[in-house]
Amino acid sequence: MRGDKKGWYKVSDLVVGAEIAVPSKTGEMIWDEIVSIRPVGREQVYDIEVEGTHNFVGNGIFAHNTYVLRANTMLAVEGEVHADSFVAPAPFASSTLMAEIPPSVLTADGAGVDLYKLSTYNLSVTQALAAALAAEDARVASLETRVEALESGAVSTATSSLLSSLSTTSLASAFSSLSAFIKDGLAQFGSLVADRFVAATNSAGTSSAGSVTVLAGNTVAQINNAYMATSTKVFVTFNSPVTGNWYVSDKTAGSFRVVLSTAQTADTSFDYFLVQTAGQATTTTATSTDSGPSVTQGTGMTAPAPAPATTTTTTTTTTTPATATSTPPVSDTTPPVVTLAGAAAMEINVGDLFTDPGATALDDTDGDITSGIVVTGTVDTMTAGSYTLSYSATDAAGNIGFASRLVTVVIPAPAPAPAPADTTATTTP
Numbered sequence: 001m002r003g004d005k006k007g008w009y010k011v012s013d014l015v016v017g018a019e020i021a022v023p024s025k026t027g028e029m030i031w032d033e034i035v036s037i038r039p040v041g042r043e044q045v046y047d048i049e050v051e052g053t054h055n056f057v058g059n060g061i062f063a064h065n066t067y068v069l070r071a072n073t074m075l076a077v078e079g080e081v082h083a084d085s086f087v088a089p090a091p092f093a094s095s096t097l098m099a100e101i102p103p104s105v106l107t108a109d110g111a112g113v114d115l116y117k118l119s120t121y122n123l124s125v126t127q128a129l130a131a132a133l134a135a136e137d138a139r140v141a142s143l144e145t146r147v148e149a150l151e152s153g154a155v156s157t158a159t160s161s162l163l164s165s166l167s168t169t170s171l172a173s174a175f176s177s178l179s180a181f182i183k184d185g186l187a188q189f190g191s192l193v194a195d196r197f198v199a200a201t202n203s204a205g206t207s208s209a210g211s212v213t214v215l216a217g218n219t220v221a222q223i224n225n226a227y228m229a230t231s232t233k234v235f236v237t238f239n240s241p242v243t244g245n246w247y248v249s250d251k252t253a254g255s256f257r258v259v260l261s262t263a264q265t266a267d268t269s270f271d272y273f274l275v276q277t278a279g280q281a282t283t284t285t286a287t288s289t290d291s292g293p294s295v296t297q298g299t300g301m302t303a304p305a306p307a308p309a310t311t312t313t314t315t316t317t318t319t320t321p322a323t324a325t326s327t328p329p330v331s332d333t334t335p336p337v338v339t340l341a342g343a344a345a346m347e348i349n350v351g352d353l354f355t356d357p358g359a360t361a362l363d364d365t366d367g368d369i370t371s372g373i374v375v376t377g378t379v380d381t382m383t384a385g386s387y388t389l390s391y392s393a394t395d396a397a398g399n400i401g402f403a404s405r406l407v408t409v410v411i412p413a414p415a416p417a418p419a420p421a422d423t424t425a426t427t428t429p
Helices: 096-100 115-152 162-166 170-177
Strands: 019-023 029-033 056-058 061-063 180-183 186-189 209-214 220-224 233-238 246-252 255-260 268-275 295-297 337-340 345-349 359-363 374-376 385-394 400-410
Touching: 170 180, 170 385, 209 220, 209 255, 233 246, 255 268, 337 385, 359 385, 359 400
Parallel strands: 337 400, 345 400
Antiparallel strands: 019 029, 019 061, 056 061, 180 186, 209 268, 220 255, 220 295, 233 268, 246 255, 337 359, 374 385, 385 400
């Protein structure tokens, strides 16, 4: 009790010179002045509560209702403070920011944030961001230089072909970094997505698509097409029901056959589409001596092709060219095969160490050329997002093979908060 009888002191308010209520030798209450206060260390204490205005005597001092005090989490510190660690307690750790905090900065029990670890983490993230920005600035500056060269006409070669000039310019390298390769009139991509594909007709009347009619009573239709090779994939779609089975046979340079197991009682039409395999497309050219179509039926007679059907797509041919020859294949047009080591799609947590599994490259002429693989792209393990690594290998003939890997950096789910400890104090009478 305060000496001025205006209430009670908190223990933390006691100072030398203050008057407090103490029992006299006869048991009566008297007022006594505090002459000194000294620490006695950490000891076991008890929480005692009394009703109403009652009090009790503890260590020679009148006291009223002791109780457990919870630590103030909004701690303010001034001056220098030295400690092995500083931890932000549960109220901070359980906030909405908790979902964005990596586990590496949490305390061992997951209930708080070690401020030392957090500051170190923030510093590393800032340094990584600064490095990424510097690299991005360098790439932007390089791209601006390339664009200026293109606009001024500084990028050119002795030939007038745009595609041939791209193969020897920095622009081709820029496409290569995006897993797109342009060489010898071919554009090669890892994946190609388009709203619509259209098979156009060249100056010789050749197209990769066409329509053929098998006349009634026949079982074989031979189609001549300059784009056809033994390795070409042929896709056939019949436009009316067919009795019996059918198949594609006799695939040669410049022609193939569609064979029906049963002669049809009426004319039957089908559409076809030719797809070339990698390395073979550049060896096939069209040189037509007759712009008219030619389809040979299975009876041995040569019948005129049906009139083209009326369609709204003017870029697709409805018949095949009459005569076609193909140029002899060059010595090496097959690109090397690049094979990924490990998964093509990988996922790691922010802050984890990423080790690139790499890839191998084999060429049918040059053998193992793994040592020549060029890897483009980076993975920022400190920033969540998707990153693409591209692996390309070039053989002695200039053929390029490639593969790509997708690495996704994700923010891990926060560790579950531990159950709160039981803080109920024991009351001793």
